[in-house]
Amino acid sequence: MNVKQPLLGSSGTLFFLVIVSAFPPLTTDLYLPALPTMVEMLNTTQTMVNLTLxxxxxxxxxxxxFWGPLSEKFGRKPIMLLGLGIYVLASLLCAMANNIEMLIGARLIQAFGGSAVTVVATAxxxxxxNGREREKIMATIMSLVIIAPMIAPVLGAFLLKIGSWHMMFSALAIFGAFSTVLACGxxxxxxxRYTGSILRSWGRLAVVSNNPRFISLLLIFTLPPMTLMSFLAAGSYIYxxxxxxxxxxxxxxxxxxxxFASFGPTIYIKLSNRVKVSNIISVCYLILMLIGILTYNLGHLSPWLFACLAAPATLMVIVTRVPGINLMLEQHTSDTGSAVAVIQFCSMMAGAIGMTLVTLHPDNLIHSLGIIQFSIGALASIMWFMAKNRAFVVDHLTTS
Structure with a gap:
């Protein structure tokens, strides 16, 4: 550990990073079971409810x-605490919403605060x-964070039984408050810290984006999350x-x-000790293509068959996430906040596009998901084949 944490210690710091890294899955997955119900309760349409996602x-x-470069100028902790405060307030507003327009607006504010938390966590x-230690820590964090999507829908369904969807956002406010207590330590x-002006700090985003090695890896590793987000958007309606x-x-x-996905980071760490990382990534993208074909042709036969196809598709995305993020971060020795911001921005935008594309034909959600899985797997495979033997990839894969 490069910087000692006297209050949290090494174990407490890892726990803190797991908690703040869990914000995205918890904030989305907790209320997924309520999406169909919310259409009726808010007297609106499926499209409008999906807008909350x-x-x-x-x-x-x-x-x-917005937040990534500011964390370079003002520090990680102030930005983290400010983001948490906004998140807690917005979660309470979501809990009090009585129409779809207010809920969408509150979700917007919630997202703005939550983005500060997760961009700082990765930075x-x-x-x-550093290096291999960072990969192992990232794998540990991802493995534990994936518990959130396992617990969140079950907890959400339970809250829906004893109350209403409003309770789900109250639970998120409590989670945000708990995270704030940890952040104080x-x-x-x-x-x-960056000594330039605020405007110049945002200009570091352009500096980061002008690195062609970083951008080529960005294109390869930020497309696969589109398949995962497509599943998130369509899953509740399909099931x-x-x-x-x-x-x-x-x-x-x-x-x-x-x-199933929670084993992804551990599988990667174990395999990467024996198999070339470039081959692991290549196989994951090829399997994603195959799953896309199977989902399109067989996914509609039963919910359990669909689940057995969706799980390994998610696993493939998670396995490539650890080496992908590490490779991208290795392309910059400074401007970490800006680099993380660009990585997560592109991943989230790809995800948002996937969520939109999969619901364009609501009567054929399974077919749409299969097409997205195959297309993304094929595109990522082609780009990875072109980049995997380049020096800026090989050097960091062998030394990580």
């Missing part, structure tokens, strides 16, 4: 670009750890409306997907 992701993505990992990690499952049963199917 897509608006969140778009705002979240833009917020990353802290880069501040504290965190010690600043940024080695040297509940399409297959006729209850909200509780849907939550179990969704938890199965997250449980």
């Amino acid at each position: 897509s608006v969140y992701f778009v705002t979240y993505a833009l917020g990353l670009l 802290i990992v880069k501040d504290l750890y 965190f010690s600043e990690t940024i080695p040297k 509940i409306d399409g297959f006729g499952l209850s909200e509780q049963t849907f939550s179990y199917a969704f938890a199965f997907n997250a449980f």
